[in-house]
């Protein structure tokens with residue numbers, strides 16, 4: 063079969079199309095014929111070495127795929143054969159025509175949802191839903207959603223009001239992405255490519271305060287937001303490091319205002335994310351969470367997809383089609 067092999071840690075050029083052996087399922091595993099493979103932002107960090115790869119290269123790259131179950135291993139429910147599902151691999155192997163994954167990672171794709179839409183919405187929706195549940199918004203609160211035009215931020219922006227946000231302030235990079243964030247449901251958008259954007263945020267707040275920050279940028283900017291937060295009730299949900307480092311905030315920064323920082327990461331958090339897959343796909347089918355596909359590329363264009371993500375140009379997911 064054709065697959066994209068990560069030949070080493072490095073730039074997008076380490077992702078090379080090769081013919082490799084078709085995988086077969088072990089105990090508790092199944093194999094799907096892939097129809098749509100989402101290219102995920104964190105995958106670019108794993109490829110570049112910024113995040114640790116769970117498996118040493120050379121290895122077939124990739125973490126998620128959507129398609130039809132064509133083979134099952136022992137101890138797997140036989141009714142899964144022929145069903146359309148999404149899967150999460152055990153750390154490798156999704157950029158391929160056939161993908162082997164634990165049967166426990168399966169999310170059924172509703173009949174009315176295409177495999178491409180399921181692939182595009184799965185991660186964004188299943189991270190946004192537990193973030194919103196954790197935020198426990200009251201119906202009268204103001205939220206800040208960083209990097210709101212794409213990915214998890216775009217799902218948060220679509221859902222925030224339904225989950226109890228009264229005012230949604232978003233950040234995005236540049237005019238086109240700012241317009242997109244507004245179209246998704248933000249009341250106001252601040253361009254986070256301006257280094258002084260926290261100052262712009264305080265001007266926008268005009269004396270009011272932020273109750274919840276969905277922080278995907280992290281770094282030192284996170285600390286600049288503390289003065290704009292509601293004392294005692296204000297909470298930061300730290301789930302990303304787009305700036306290259308998690309929120310640089312210590313207990314000494316939080317104590318004077320009684321603020322809370324919740325780390326939305328780690329194995330137990332990811333288990334919660336994984337449990338939210340069905341709800342994300344059901345929402346996409348019902349129309350309460352719209353999948354955003356920037357482009358569909360052929361499998362052998364995986365390196366190009368990584369380049370585009372690193373240039374921050376996609377507005378929506380890039381999906382690979384074998």
Ligand SMILES: NC(=O)c1ccc[n+]([C@@H]2O[C@H](COP(=O)([O-])OP(=O)(O)OC[C@H]3O[C@@H](n4cnc5c(N)ncnc54)[C@H](OP(=O)(O)O)[C@@H]3O)[C@@H](O)[C@H]2O)c1
Pocket residue numbers: 102103104185189209210211212213214215233234235236239278279301302303304305306326327332335374375376
């Ligand atoms: N904790 C979890 O469960 C979890 C799960 C998935 C993802 N994440 C993390 O959440 C963050 C967002 O992921 P995603 O999948 O939603 O990403 P994404 O939206 O698909 O892509 C990243 C976007 O972030 C914006 N951005 C802002 N500052 C950036 C910077 N310094 N470098 C690159 N891009 C920057 C870019 O948009 P602009 O052009 O608008 O700036 C870019 O389009 C990442 O840090 C990711 O690792 C966490």
